[in-house]
Amino acid sequence: MSNEQLAPETKGVTVKSLATVDLGPEIEGMAGRQLRMRMVTIEPGGVFGPIHDHKDRPGTVYILQGTITDHRNGVATDYGPGVGWPEDRNTTHWLENRGTITAVEISVDIVRQE
Numbered sequence: 001m002s003n004e005q006l007a008p009e010t011k012g013v014t015v016k017s018l019a020t021v022d023l024g025p026e027i028e029g030m031a032g033r034q035l036r037m038r039m040v041t042i043e044p045g046g047v048f049g050p051i052h053d054h055k056d057r058p059g060t061v062y063i064l065q066g067t068i069t070d071h072r073n074g075v076a077t078d079y080g081p082g083v084g085w086p087e088d089r090n091t092t093h094w095l096e097n098r099g100t101i102t103a104v105e106i107s108v109d110i111v112r113q114e
Contacts, residue, residue: 017036034113036108
């Protein structure tokens with residue numbers, strides 16, 4: 001396992017639920033699933049880890065403020081405001097804020113109902 005795979009534990013992260021939709025009544029075959037939208041804030045030096053995957057939990061992310069570094073497949077990619085990325089079943093990653101200002105993203109995904 002490379003150093004990229006040894007992500008630190010989550011720190012400096014705040015997650016706020018913005019909205020959810022129960023998909024069972026909306027789409028046949030989606031019973032027990034929710035469409036979820038959250039605002040994720042990562043403070044400078046913060047980490048959204050440890051490494052995790054999105055199998056059975058597809059989603060998309062959009063950056064509102066700051067820069068978030070996405071670590072996947074041994075590659076670190078910086079994303080700034082106005083940019084986003086998909087998170088599909090092949091996504092295994094962790095995130096960090098290497099910058100000096102707070103980073104804020106909107107994350108939308110499909111999850112099993114809690």
